Amino acid sequence: MDYAMPELDTINRQLAGLDRTKKAKMLVVDDEPDNLDLLYRTFRRDFQVLKAESGVRALELLESEGEVAVIISDQRMPEMKGTEFLSRTVPQFPDTMRIILTGFTDVEDLVEAINSGQVYKYITKPWDPGELKAVVQRAAETYDLLKQRTEELRRSQAQTALLSAIVRTAQESTSLEQSLTPIATAFGKNFQADGCVLQVVEGNHLVATQGTYSANGTLEHWLEHDPLVKQAIAAQTTQVAVNIPADTDLAAIEHYVASGVQAHLLIPIIYRDEVLAVLSLQWYRPSTLREDELVLLHLSAQQVALALTCTRYYRPVA
Template identity: 85%
Template sequence: MDYAIPDLDTLSRQLTSLDRTKKAKMLVVDDEPDNLDLLYRTFRRDFQVLKAESGVRALELLASEGEVAVIISDQRMPEMKGTEFLSRTVPQFPDTMRIILTGFTDVEDLVEAINSGQVYKYITKPWDPNELKAVVQRAAETYELLKQRTEELRRSQAQTALLTTIVRAAQDATHLEASLEPIATAFGKSFQADGSILQLVEGNSLVASQGKFSLNGALDNWLEKDPLVAAAIESQKMQVAVNIPGDATLAALDHYTASGVQAHLLVPVSYREEVLAVLSLQWHQPCTLREDELVLLHLSAQQVALALTCVRYYRPVA
């Protein structure tokens, strides 16, 4: 089977084809069962809805389920007011949009909650279903925008760290092998891979020298058994398997079964048509890299090739 990827556009289409549109999570909190069921029925088609009958139970749900996009909470509940409950969610989930339902004129509580950023909007009871749906939709869109900006900032910081590491490897490494692990680690962290290996190549064959990064525990190196590696070296093109369990040929290979790797990206590191190394990025779930990340991988691999060439020329051996 030919795994050669002819260009970044084709690769991008393959990688993003596995993106699944998942329902956003929302949490509804009300001590009145009828209201709780009504809120659930209103939003279950568009959201993954979690229900809680009290602020205490809602906090337990968030602790087990993690962040949600939107919380709708009643204000008047026994044990804990809605505004008190929502305030407790702010430190751990700052991006979550919070909506309060109130049938009373608790002006001071609401004003304080809104001014402190704890509440996105308040809705009076009895609410208009269409109005509530519109408010929740805007809240969910605001949440997604916040998450996108946060992720863009994280990626920008990771890219800066990656390029800085590559430059430092060329400047500071005492020998060629010493430059491999920091570069592999920087790539693994930048692309949120479960594992990353940068292994040297000589005469179109892998050699023992390598640097590894693992998110959890030890990382076995089975690259010499993998057909993607041979294809990357021969073609000098990026190779990808975005969904290994769905690929009968790769899924049958023992090293993929044993490692739990479900997506594998191989990047040849080449200088003047000579492959100096291969970079392996491994994930334990289907890969969903974007086109700008693929471009970064391609450009970063060129920087790594220059770094390895400099280190090999000036400080070739340990």
């Protein structure tokens, strides 16, 4: 079956209803309350701004809030200098852009921090709001570019790993049953799903034979009662629900309520117009996939169809 762009266009239209845009996080650190409030007011329209009055408090915030795009820190603070604080954020958050504010000529500290990659830019006090905004904007753009490249590398490695896992399963499995769980696991991990099921179809009906993956170790089995499964098999097309609580047709269905699944993607595994299995990806949150991920899913589904066909008819030589 040809998994071409018309089907992907249909899915993308369904995904378009879920807004993925949100403000980037930044952290401002200064022991002077007036400066801290000024920094907050300067950037609150464009960023989700976190405030900390010391390096110690800032480290605690990062521990609880996670990575931020930009950190602006004063240099002269009690307990911990700004450069010392920023250096301690590097191992865990290497992509974060760090900006230091200084009213003193701490040349040695600043040069060392900049040369070691701990500081993106330093700004002298009193700062010019326009200049600081411009620096932060460039820093945020640099952060986005770094994250984009990191994500592209991760995706490339994940895609290679997924396709390799499918091929390896086809080569090593000696039965259809043996091949299902490794494939479900590979898909679940690659697409960061909370659960994944690869269940066999015979005569356009689900049978008990299946392989499962669960991120938390438990997974409820309710595909035989799911309307999306029936549609996927009957129409031989992918079915997707990106935000089940907001879908009036699905929100009240018992197994969605009980399981907590909020996004569900169903892909029929097809070989020569016969549905061999269905692949179910489940998330406990509203979720979307990029177009390149959808393309990978359909390409991988074709590989899975070949793998299942090989293992279904494979017979070990005595």
